[in-house]
Amino acid sequence: MFSQKVAQQSLRRLAVQQPLAMRSSMMGASPVAVALGKNIQTRQVTSTPNTEDPSQILVKQRLNRPVAPHLTIYKPQIGWIGSSLHRITGVALSGTLYIWATAYLASPALGWHLESASMVAAMGALPLAAKVLLKTTLALPFTYHAMNGIRHLMWDLGRGLTNPVIIKTGWTVVGLSIASAVGLALI
Amino acid sequence: MASFARSSLLRQTLAPRAPFLQKNVGVSQVVAFHASAKKQILPPLPQSVQGTMNDPAPIPETHPSEGSYHWSFERLVCVGLVPLSFAPFAAGSLNPVMDAILCSLLVAHSHIGFQAAIVDYFPPSRVPKFRATCNWLLRAFTLTTAVGLYEFETNDVGVTEALRRIWTA
Numbered sequence: 001m002f003s004q005k006v007a008q009q010s011l012r013r014l015a016v017q018q019p020l021a022m023r024s025s026m027m028g029a030s031p032v033a034v035a036l037g038k039n040i041q042t043r044q045v046t047s048t049p050n051t052e053d054p055s056q057i058l059v060k061q062r063l064n065r066p067v068a069p070h071l072t073i074y075k076p077q078i079g080w081i082g083s084s085l086h087r088i089t090g091v092a093l094s095g096t097l098y099i100w101a102t103a104y105l106a107s108p109a110l111g112w113h114l115e116s117a118s119m120v121a122a123m124g125a126l127p128l129a130a131k132v133l134l135k136t137t138l139a140l141p142f143t144y145h146a147m148n149g150i151r152h153l154m155w156d157l158g159r160g161l162t163n164p165v166i167i168k169t170g171w172t173v174v175g176l177s178i179a180s181a182v183g184l185a186l187i
Numbered sequence: 188m189a190s191f192a193r194s195s196l197l198r199q200t201l202a203p204r205a206p207f208l209q210k211n212v213g214v215s216q217v218v219a220f221h222a223s224a225k226k227q228i229l230p231p232l233p234q235s236v237q238g239t240m241n242d243p244a245p246i247p248e249t250h251p252s253e254g255s256y257h258w259s260f261e262r263l264v265c266v267g268l269v270p271l272s273f274a275p276f277a278a279g280s281l282n283p284v285m286d287a288i289l290c291s292l293l294v295a296h297s298h299i300g301f302q303a304a305i306v307d308y309f310p311p312s313r314v315p316k317f318r319a320t321c322n323w324l325l326r327a328f329t330l331t332t333a334v335g336l337y338e339f340e341t342n343d344v345g346v347t348e349a350l351r352r353i354w355t356a
Contacts, residue, residue: 054240058234058240059235059236060234065231067230067231087300091300091301097297097332098297098331098332100335101331101332101335101336101339102328102331102332104335104338104339105331105334105335105338116349119353120349120352120353121356123353123356142272146269146272149265149268149269150269153262153266187354187355
């Protein structure tokens with residue numbers, strides 16, 4: 001038992017200090033291996049032919065690039081929400097204009113009545129609550145887009161481009177546009 | 188030499204370091220680093236390379252009519268619209284020249300605005316056909332809108348007067 005431990009220790013020491021000596025002394029090929037010609041370790045050097053289109057490597061790599069996250073991960077702030085509303089209201093207003101004007105152009109062919117007299121009559125026939133609601137729905141996008149547009153023009157002049165001012169003017173525009181829209185609806 | 192020495196010692200000393208051990212360490216480090224779940228909300232679209240893979244991404248040629256002139260024109264229309272949206276209602280409407288200017292500016296402003304939205308949301312590298320369709324649709328609608336407004340101005344009471352009458356109906 002003791003002699004085994006001594007052998008183990010000296011072997012360990014040898015292995016740490018002179019690993020090459022260990023290899024030659026302990027892994028020497030057996031006579032059978034030498035006779036069979038298997039004493040030499042060989043490694044197959046093969047190169048697989050690259051049949052892949054090299055330009056596709058970059059295409060595949062690009063698929064692993066990080067993708068910009070969607071809007072829901074951002075904290076709602078007056079800056080970007082207000083900016084989105086500016087575009088949404090603009091598209092809604094211009095879309096209304098485009099649809100109405102095109103429909104007016106096509107109305108003789110379609111038999112619709114979009115001339116001012118019939119629109120006034122239709123509006124006058126509505127109950128008061130519906131009138132106020134419809135007018136608010138039309139006025140609010142307009143007042144917001146108009147006032148925020150003035151804010152944009154100020155930015156184009158290089159004014160009010162600090163974060164506190166942007167927050168302040170953003171909320172000011174929200175308040176003023178709601179107030180003026182309600183005021184316009186009650187005319 | 189005794190087999191007991193060969194089996195355990197040699198494997199530890201001579202064999203290359205066990206790969207699974209290294210891999211394990213790596214995995215645990217990565218797990219600890221990425222504490223939040225991976226959220227890929229929008230998967231990447233199919234990619235393509237223009238030219239060869241060593242070419243830089245092509246930069247479209249710049250032109251003042253798509254840059255500085257466009258910007259200035261856009262702003263001039265906006266600035267013009269500011270008084271024109273309030274003046275007719277404040278001063279009383281039924282001024283055909285003011286109405287015509289307002290309608291022209293509105294059509295120009297709307298066209299530029301829609302164009303900006305198309306440019307922003309439908310990049311030609313991603314949806315070239317849809318973008319072209321949108322652009323042609325916009326041109327057609329701008330034309331019908333302009334003609335429709337002209338018809339309304341010439342055959343009816345005009346935009347501002349009509350809006351005033353509807354509003355006070």
